[in-house]
Amino acid sequence: MDAAPSAPNGSTAPPSAGTEEEAPIHILWINAGLSCDGDSVSLTAATQPSIEQIALQGLPGLPKIAVHWPLIDFECGPVQGADTFIEWFFKAERGEIEPFVLVIEGSIPNEAIKSEGYWCGFGDDPETGQPITTSEWIDRLAPKALAVVAIGTCATYGGIHAMEGNPTGAMGVPDYLGWDWKSGAGIPIVCVPGCPIQPDNFAETLTYLLHQAAGSAPMIPLDDKLRPTWLFGATVHEGCDRGGYYEQGEFATTYDSPKCLVKLGCWGPVVHCNVAKRGWMDGIGGCPNVGGICIACTMPGFPDKFMPFMDPPPGGIVSSTASGLYGGVIRRLRAITRKTVDKEPRWRHTGTELTTGYRAPW
């Protein structure tokens, strides 16, 4: 989308940005892993912040950026011609645009398991006329990147395309580069899982990284699976508004029930994800909180360790049986209390007598 320099006066930088023309941080986005572009699409739904706010420096402290993002990029010229999108990737390889953040969407196939051809390519090699594989792009660009960001469960951990029985040998970026990989600036691979990413989760992570690049934030806090800790620290269940039903031992037996879905396939109690708490968009939507079983789409074990999705998780059977027992007792006690608190106190009435306890001075 080439956001940086497109205003009529040639710059979108605020007047206070100083006398020098600020060099942008480039964001190079490769959507040609084994991907569906769902994470790109999802990001356009973000409002906290929105892509416009990020691109046009609509939040305080954001540096100027130039985004090279296939989904909405203005540039679309022919290969090696005028305004060619892919040329930015060659420029980055030649060290002509610094710094840049590399965003990878989709899982990385194993190109070594076949004799020729490609599982996935992104642009063409001018020498051979054959596609440049996505893994080759990672080999070329990752060593020069300020940071490598994996967007979506495919790019982070392999995801659905790395399912048992897949023909491509797909894996996540950390599997490909190594889990201990660090950029030249010492930043580990940043993983934002989700299938797709929750829109604001990614917008927020990108914002954090840009603040870090601008020198106003410390090293992004990541857990051992390289996830931002403030987004993925809690489980679905900890943020699910149906947790109360669980505690009371009330479990749905049909998918359209408002009760806890754990016996119908919900993996929420063991899944790191904030969607039930945060909602999908501006607080609307979600998964188990709105009747959709959690299939654990943010997890490294996704999808194989959670299939068949509509069967109850084995661990859930034990704990839900336990909560079924004590939950019944809790529920009865609460029913008594609720009956009491559902009634107004006796002094709210008409008539000539005041019974609130107030003593009139006359």
Added chain:
Amino acid sequence: MAPTTKTADGSGLTEMSWDPITRIVGSLGIHTKIDFKQKRVAECYSTSSVFRGYSVFMRGKDPRDAHFITSRICGICGDNHATCSVYAQNMAYGVKPPHLGEWIINLGEAAEFMFDHNIFQENLVGVDYCEKMVRETNPGVLDLAERTEAPHAAEHGYRTIADIMRSLNPLEGEFYREALQVSRYTREMFCLMEGRHVHPSTLYAGGVGTVASVQLFTDYLSRLMRYVEFMKRVVPLHDDLFDFFYEALPGYEEVGRRRVLLGCWGALNDPDHCDFTYRNMTDWGRRMFVTPGIVVDGELVTNDLTEINLGIRILLGSSYYDDWAGQEQFVTHDPLGNPVDPRHPWNQHTIPAPQKRNFEDKYSWVMSPRWFDGTEHLALDTGGGPLARLWSTALSGLVDCGYVKSTGHSVVINLPRSLTKPETSFEWKIPRWSNALERNRARTYFQAYTAALALHFAEKALDEVRAGRTQTWEKFEVPDESIGCGFTEAVRGVLSHHMVIRDGKIANYHPYPPTPWNASVRDSYGTPGPYEDAVQNTPIFEENAPENFKGIDIMRAVRSFDPCLPCGVHMYVGGGRTVQETHLPTGLSGLAG
């Protein structure tokens, strides 16, 4: 840097490629040979460079997982896959969801159409028509646009055509930014019904997990009426913009034009009629709120879903797969006893064979779906989806719910009074051409069409809730042996899912989204796919010389189909050759670089 390479064959053609193409979904490459003397694209090859293998890794899995998995095929219309899969499962399991569950799915899918067409039209395609792009490709056209008053300025508020173009400039354009916001609240509408976007959380075989309440539908309707109001501005705005191109560039109707060969598989079921049985599919197919149909040269060939189903063939020819001839045939006859072809998706085996790209032989991961009419294997396209849907619905004359009505030659859309605008009717009339501009125009009208339908669905759903019928899901059992098929319209057009269950597991599963049809490659008969065909017909109107040529007319032709694939397109153009000649299969050899 010089962008172009002269071909070595002395044809005077210039090879040019666009790979990857931006502002579409997925990675698509277009390779061409362009004849700059004749200002024509002589040859075009569309190529896809990503393979994931759903049909391979779904084998042996639990059939109930199918909609969760297949949703991940696409990041912008995954919910269409989930829906189609749920339809196929309903058939295979013999379950009919409660009416309310079906209305909720319809409301979700209607929101998907409203969201997706809006973001694609304004934020992806719209940029091809924005002031910045027109200035860089046809400055003369921009001058004219500055001097041209917009005929419907009173409805949309932009005085000149150039004002409309400026409003579409990326990020800075007012309308561009408004459309991004619209794409958000329409996704909120979607999430109300299906949990989350784009991969739904609350969809299941047998219905939905959405808790149906008055609040649910009020939240949806409040947003829907904002969209209805928005469409009252957008339909006239796009009419003005697209009509202007015909006026500014005489002959522009040829851009992206191909023969009328349209397919529509029907969408949005009527629960009063749809029981998901194969036996009754012809009948309930005709009750859909978007009528299925195959339109050839302006005539309706059929609107019978059973006939449509049996005519589907998957051909190879230029794709990186080994053929499955001689492999096991899963389904020899449909449940009505009709024979099923070995090249039908029910019987397909996907055997990937990665190899070097060679435009004279194999050059894409996309296969070549065709529709067999008894004589020919037709390379149907979807017109990006909306064109085929409106065309098919208009010709059949079957839809009439007040808010929308098919007349046999047009579709009438009635939008009720909204906050600041009075009741408004739009009529989409069958256009003269199947070309880039009409695909784009249909996209806008179809947005209004689904908004109007959604009003009907919401009323029906609220009737159910008010009557106390709030069940949205029905129990089912997975049989040991069964088959199922699902038909719907994804945003970009025809979508089918074919499933075979054996021993309670998936034995075969083949989803066919619209893009394999549109982005398909030369088949075993040498017939090019729709992008290839449409681009090969495209004249060049761009004012730039080859040195700074952008290929905007080619991009407009390709984007009008709303490509949605991890794939790439490359095009080749040949000098002095007529378009008809390039359609001959033998015409490919010797030109491809």
